[in-house]
Ligand SMILES: Nc1ncnc2c1ncn2[C@@H]1O[C@H](COP(=O)(O)OP(=O)(O)O)[C@@H](O)[C@H]1O
């Protein structure tokens with residue numbers, strides 16, 4: 001049984017232009033101790049998916065799913081207070097913007113300790129001790145002196161470490177990191193990523209690593225989910241995906257990697273943007289940007305079909321058996 | 327910190343001068359001088375009039391009168407009342423506690439009602455409660471104090487007889503002033519009956535004076551909370567699995583309080599201005615009523631001194647609010 005099992009999850013927002021499905025029928029399974037990478041350009045519904053797992057979709061949004069269970073518990077039927085006992089304890093999340101994700105009015109020590117206080121009832125010396133330990137584990141130098149620091153006194157990288165300390169405080173079984181390095185300097189990005197992967201390995205927790213950077217996924221993920229316009233475009237093991245991508249969108253994302261473009265003068269980019277509320281096309285959602293699109297792609301929406309090594313949502317996939325024979 | 331206080335304090339000097347000059351000129355624009363007003367219709371011989379004027383220095387050119395007055399103020403002398411012949415400062419200090427008590431209660435009322443109303447309105451944005459709070463606060467904000475006071479007196483004092491019409495204390499009681507605050511003084515001597523009477527007398531003036539600040543506090547709290555509730559760190563707080571009470575009451579409110587406290591502090595000016603009207607309506611023996619009387623009697627020194635002291639109080643409170651802002655906002659506190 002997967003640790004997290006989500007089937008046919010949709011999140012719709014009611015907007016002035018009508019209801020908009022930011023997430024449209026996605027499946028997502030994560031096993032205990034597994035690292036799953038979710039990739040896709042911005043606007044493809046990665047954050048909304050993770051917020052739905054956390055139970056943090058704002059009231060303007062509706063979440064529906066055929067199945068949404070964590071460690072065998074059906075998340076859909078839990079009361080709010082039952083849900084809160086899981087959120088922040090067994091499932092925790094690190095956000096994209098470390099500088100704004102911490103409360104400017106409270107010290108770092110307080111914000112880390114709060115989770116421990118609320119979920120584990122720690123207080124006094126034990127709380128302080130555990131907080132310092134967490135700061136050490138996320139690689140913050142002189143942790144004792146940092147307890148009383150405010151977020152604005154720390155750098156972005158340090159704040160993201162604090163966010164990670166908050167997230168791992170109660171030993172979660174699943175950590176969701178939503179573009180944890182996007183807002184950071186390139187030099188810091190690698191450190192934070194290494195920290196996350198190290199923590200995942202040491203603690204054996206499952207990790208959902210959300211990013212729009214295929215390179216990051218290549219180094220860390222066991223399995224990859226490629227999202228496009230609120231749907232899963234392709235999913236398979238990381239090795240398979242990098243060796244033989246099937247969906248043209250995955251192919252284009254991989255072509256855009258600098259290390260794959262050696263010898264070429266310019267990085268190939270994907271023209272156009274992810275369709276938003278008003279401009280979702282007929283047929284395959286990717287067809288306006290797809291170099292391989294044919295009449296069928298413009299008329300019919302492909303299903304997410306299983307192949308020999310994973311699943312892809314495409315009528316004319318790359319690297320497939322049929323293509324080799326044709 | 328010290329430099330900050332000194333810079334702010336040095337800005338006060340031109341304000342002081344301006345306030346003094348304005349009061350000085352405006353009161354002299356009102357027809358009739360202290361002596362004419364006192365003598366009234368009876369008439370008096372021109373020689374006597376000139377002699378009185380000379381004694382009070384009113385025959386001097388205006389600029390000289392002003393310089394003399396400023397000189398006195400700088401050496402700590404606000405002059406004596408032309409009517410009672412008591413030092414202006416002493417009169418002011420005797421009456422000021424009554425005004426502070428009223429203003430404090432009004433601010434307390436505005437905060438105790440306005441903060442929760444604003445918080446709930448923000449959390450339940452768009453609900454009937456939110457619309458109700460917004461509508462009422464708009465009404466409250468545009469309520470003319472005089473009319474509002476008379477309305478409440480008519481309803482609660484005259485028709486229903488629930489509250490006293492005027493004054494600070496029932497005539498049955500006499501309490502020797504110690505602090506000047508009736509609520510405290512009555513308790514100090516253990517006169518509980520007098521305490522209740524003082525409280526009863528405070529209710530209507532408090533409501534009347536507190537209505538505009540209440541509207542401002544409720545609106546400001548709502549908008550500050552709405553802004554804060556959309557911040558990333560609120561999402562983080564929810565992601566920790568904290569209950570709404572903690573998310574709203576601790577994480578959001580702590581941030582929203584920074585602008586709200588500032589606004590509450592800045593209401594003190596409005597409040598003291600409103601106190602003048604409120605005290606007149608309710609015959610409340612504070613500095614507001616005293617100032618109005620001073621205008622009527624053309625008691626120049628009393629009026630000038632009173633306005634100057636009230637202005638000083640407002641400026642001192644504003645300075646305090648600035649300091650408090652720094653204390654409440656860690657980003658400012660550490661920047662210095
Ligand atoms: N609260 C919301 N109300 C309306 N639309 C939203 C809301 N949150 C996200 N969306 C829309 O959902 C889509 C997916 O957003 P998101 O999950 O943040 O994308 P990603 O994280 O992949 O960049 C976007 O088009 C975004 O505009």
Ligand SMILES: [Mg+2]
Pocket residue numbers: 046047048178179
């Ligand atoms: Mg995102």
